[in-house]
Amino acid sequence: MSLPSRLLCALYSLTSLWLAWYSVRQYQYGGSAWSVPLFAVASIVPVIAVVRESVLADEHRTIAVLRRQKGRCTTNRDELCEAIACAELNAACCERWWTSRATDHDPTCPHQRRSNAA
Known part of the structure; x- marks a missing residue:
């Protein structure tokens, strides 16, 4: 995870703790009925x-490993996008299905719905 991502996660964590603390304080001092659950x-x-930042960091790390293993450089993005x-x-x-805007299927399509009319 990069330094800006870590700083952002620290800011998110502090914000979460502050909101939780404020929610508890609202409950203790009889805050309005909507403020406690809202906070x-x-x-x-x-x-x-x-969690989203950590998932993105994992994806970036995985892509970097795959590029190193496959010998891909950043100029081969077209091949990756095409794949x-x-x-x-x-x-x-x-x-x-594509041409009928998801209203009809080919007769051999496994996703075709069968009619119950007999």
Whole structure:
């Protein structure tokens, strides 16, 4: 994780702690009925941001390792993008599904819904 990411995570953690502390203080001193749950829920949002930052750092580390293993440099991004696009298109449904805006399938498509009308 880079230094700016670590600083951002520290800021998120401090914000989360402050919001949780403020929620407890509101509860102790009889704050309004909406403020206690609002600050309690708001204290969870920075925790989600810390998790997101760590996932992004893991992805960046994985991409760097893959590039080193495959000998890819940053100028070969087109090949990487093309490989991702091909994988997504191969995982997609039939051609008729694409051209009919997801309203119809090819007769041989495994995703085709069968009619119950007999």
